[in-house]
Amino acid sequence: MLYISIFERLKKRTQIMIFYRQDLTDAKLLELYKKLLKPRLIEEKMLILIRQGKVSKWFSGIGQEAIAVGVTSVLDESEYVLPMHRNLGVFTTRDIPLNRLFSQWQGKADGFTKGRDRSFHFGTQEYKIIGMISHLGPQLGVADGIALANKLQNNKKITAVFTGEGATSEGDFHEALNIAAVWKLPVMFIIENNGYGLSTPTNEQYQCTNLADKGIGYGMESHIIDGNNILEVYNKLSELKEQMQNDPHPVLLEFKTFRMRGHEEASGTKYVPQDLMDEWAVKDPVTNYRDYLTKIGVLTAEFDEQLHEEIKKEIDENLAISNAEPEIIPTYSGELDDVYKSFIYEEVNPSSEIKNIRFIDAIRNSLEQSMQKHKNLIIMGQDIAEYGGAFKITDGFVEFFGKDRVRNTPICESAIVSAGMGLSINGYKAIVEMQFADFVSTGFNPIVNLLAKSHYRWGEKADVVVRMPCGGGTQAGPFHSQTNEAWFTKTPGLKVVYPAFPYDAKGLLNSSINDPNPVLFFEHKQLYRSVYQDVPTDYYTIPLGKAAVLKEGNNVTIIAFGAPVHWALETLEKNPEIDADLIDLRTLQPLDTETIYASVRKTGKVIIYQEDTMFGGIASDISALIMEECFEYLDAPVKRVASLDSPIPFTKALEDQFLPKNRFEAVLFDLLKY
Structure with a gap:
């Protein structure tokens, strides 16, 4: 009886997915099918590779392909899309070479992160794709910024950003929606509601009936869409895009869908009731669309088989290219040189006015x-x-x-x-x-x-x-x-x-x-x-990473920045007999160690003066650097003067006690006597 009950329920659900082609040509229908099929076949290959240990981690989007493919198909290639790690269809629809994707997933140099980040944690300006970070929410605000730039240029471009139902609980989600609504930014906020945030079901994540209802609070247009129906996704978003181009505004879109694999492969799906898995299995976006195209005579079995063979061949050929690529050989310079974007400083000297x-x-x-x-x-x-x-x-x-x-x-x-x-x-x-x-x-x-x-x-x-x-x-x-x-x-x-x-x-x-x-x-x-x-009065520049030596002397080096620079100057003016180098760091990162070391090697004594609290402040790192690089030149321990290790208080007497200004002179004299 249980089998019959499930069967009848599944049979009933199969009647729910109805496709409307509207004015789409046969060629367009087949194009969407091919775009759906490609990520599915890649996923099936990846599941084999992960079992073979050739890929370390995989976040499967099986069952959700229609959303990624539909959204990306609606956007022009010049329009940014910000996917998540279950949106392989975004990358394949943008025709990224598969060998580069395979290299990315295997941590090789021809990937998009040089082995520095995994799976879909990357972006590419060439394909106008901006990948996520694991904290999820910030990419929604990034989409706001991209859309703001488009609006300022009045170029009628739309931005689409993906998130899951779990991340809609993050503050960044609400902040980004609020900004987009207030500034009327042309952003499609895509919520893939697949029922679970890792293992936590939606009824433990939010209490509203539909996530689309959250748009009401921001005065934002919102819609609920069948995320497994590629034509519903494509047609509705095509309509919305035209409206957003003519009247810039954000739209919140909740796509009802389901992921047929675990959060990632290692997690499995034991937390999902089997009857729920069975219910959604019959709503498979690829299978249902293929059956529809076959029924209306647009897709033949022969052509379908041909497509499968072509895509599998493409996968195998590109996988071979990636497999042949050597493993990354790490170098210190290779890593450190990419922390910052290279920048040629342009010196602009001021006029005399x-x-x-x-x-x-x-x-x-x-x-x-x-x-x-x-x-x-x-x-x-x-x-x-x-x-x-x-x-x-x-x-x-x-x-x-x-x-x-x-x-x-x-x-x-x-x-x-x-x-x-x-x-x-x-x-x-x-x-x-x-x-x-x-x-x-x-x-x-x-x-x-x-x-x-x-x-x-x-x-x-x-x-x-x-x-x-x-x-x-x-x-x-x-x-x-x-x-x-x-x-x-x-x-x-x-x-x-x-x-x-x-x-x-x-x-x-x-x-x-x-x-x-x-x-x-x-x-x-x-x-x-x-x-x-x-x-x-006119424009000029000063290079970052270069300290200023305000006073020169031979007995002690005083290193400071911010307000303590002025406090140190007051102390030296009050005590003109102190023969000191006074260094104003000006830039803390990058740090001008050359100027610091040169002074310390000359004076043999050093005191570091900061307004921040003592423990964990930058004075500690500067002290450690001096001890490592100038130890043989030191005639005394490196001293630090900082605020008390407490929160900064309000009342003047307490604040005066907290700040280091009243303690600096005594420590300086003790150092000079050492």
């Missing part, structure tokens, strides 16, 4: 002149448009540059950082202003896992500057006063700049904007309106 201005004015000058220099530069941040930002640095920018380029953002740091990456991918430069450096914690993931790693992983630049108003001394408490540069100096792929003077701030920010690598640009807000300097 100067003006005595504040630190904050220098930042404003740089932004203004860089916006004039780079017509593709976009500034994004909370309240930065008409209001001019929390510190009024961009006040008046909207009137001069327009709201397209000076963009207020919702409070969603993560998706905005990701959108900056999307702008960079699609030919723009981006500046993201954190209202306070403390708030970067909510945008931490895309900075350290997306911006920092993209060039190393697949050779893509991240032309994004994140501005970081930071620092204590203003009694702003633990959420508006941190100087958190050490969160980023340890992340390969990021550059970290921290000027102390107006002249440096302007020149270094100009260089940071020119640099195609991601830069965290720290601006100590206590210096904004308290430090003045003569600064050239």
Whole structure:
């Protein structure tokens, strides 16, 4: 009786999938079938290879091919698509050479990541495909940035981005949808609802009836589509694309589907009830479409067999090419040279005309002149448009540059950082202003896992500057006063700049904007309106990674950056008998070790002065470097002076105790006496 019950249920479900060809030609119908068949046959081959141990990991999309193929078939080749690791049909529909895909999956050099990342964690500008990272959500914000670039160019291009039902619980999903809705971006948000997030069923992931209902909260058009019906996918998306081209807006699309394999092959499917597997087996997108084409006389058994043979031959030939490729031989230089995109620094010398201005004015000058220099530069941040930002640095920018380029953002740091990456991918430069450096914690993931790693992983630049108003001394408490540069100096792929003077701030920010690598640009807000300097009025640059020697002496080396540079100067002015080298690092990554070592070898004593807390700060790494490289020159232990290892407090007495300013002089004198 159980068998009969299941059989009747399956028979009933087979009547649900109805194909409507509309005005599609026979040739188009067959083209879609071939595109469906190709990833299926590759998958079947991959399942054999993984059992043979020739591929280490595989995320199967069997049962979901119609979504990837349908979406990609609707898009033009010049339109970006952002797939996930179950979307092989995206890559095959874009006609990526199979030998390169096989090399990618086997970790060989002819793949797209040089063996540095696996499976579908890659992108390729040649095929306008931008791959995911394992954190899933950030790619939705990347799609926003790509779509924003398209909208600014008014080129009528659409962006499609994939996610699973599990990732719709991530904050990045909601941030990205909100941004797209507010900015009316032409993005197709593709949710592949296949019933399970790894092993967690949908009834343990969300309580709304359909994920498409989430679009209502963002004022966004949404649709539910049979993800196993290739014609429903293709026809509905073709219709939507035309509407989005004429009236840019985002669309949320929930595709009902099912994956017939495990989350990845090692996980299996034991957590899925067998009757559910049986129900979806009869909705196989390839089999049902083949039966339909056969029924209407478009596909013959002979031609179907011919297609199978052609595709299998293509698979075997390309697999042989990949198998013949040698394994990667690692080299230190090969790895380290790709952490950053190569960049030829262009020195621009200032004219003799100067003006005595504040630190904050220098930042404003740089932004203004860089916006004039780079017509593709976009500034994004909370309240930065008409209001001019929390510190009024961009006040008046909207009137001069327009709201397209000076963009207020919702409070969603993560998706905005990701959108900056999307702008960079699609030919723009981006500046993201954190209202306070403390708030970067909510945008931490895309900075350290997306911006920092993209060039190393697949050779893509991240032309994004994140501005970081930071620092204590203003009694702003633990959420508006941190100087958190050490969160980023340890992340390969990021550059970290921290000027102390107006002249440096302007020149270094100009260089940071020119640099195609991601830069965290720290601006100590206590210096904004308290430090003045003569600064050239026109545009100029200062190279990143070059420290400044502010004072020269023979008895001790003082290394500092940010506000402690000024505190050190106050100490030296109060004690003119101290014969010291004072080094302002200016850039923390890359670090100017040459200048540091030269000074230490001369003086034999060194003290490192930072505002960050002691443990885990960059002073610790500088100290270790000096001990390793200059030990024989040292006449005393390397000393560090930093803030207390506690959160930064609010009340002035507590903040004064927290900051290192009142402790520096005593430590310096002890070092000199050693």
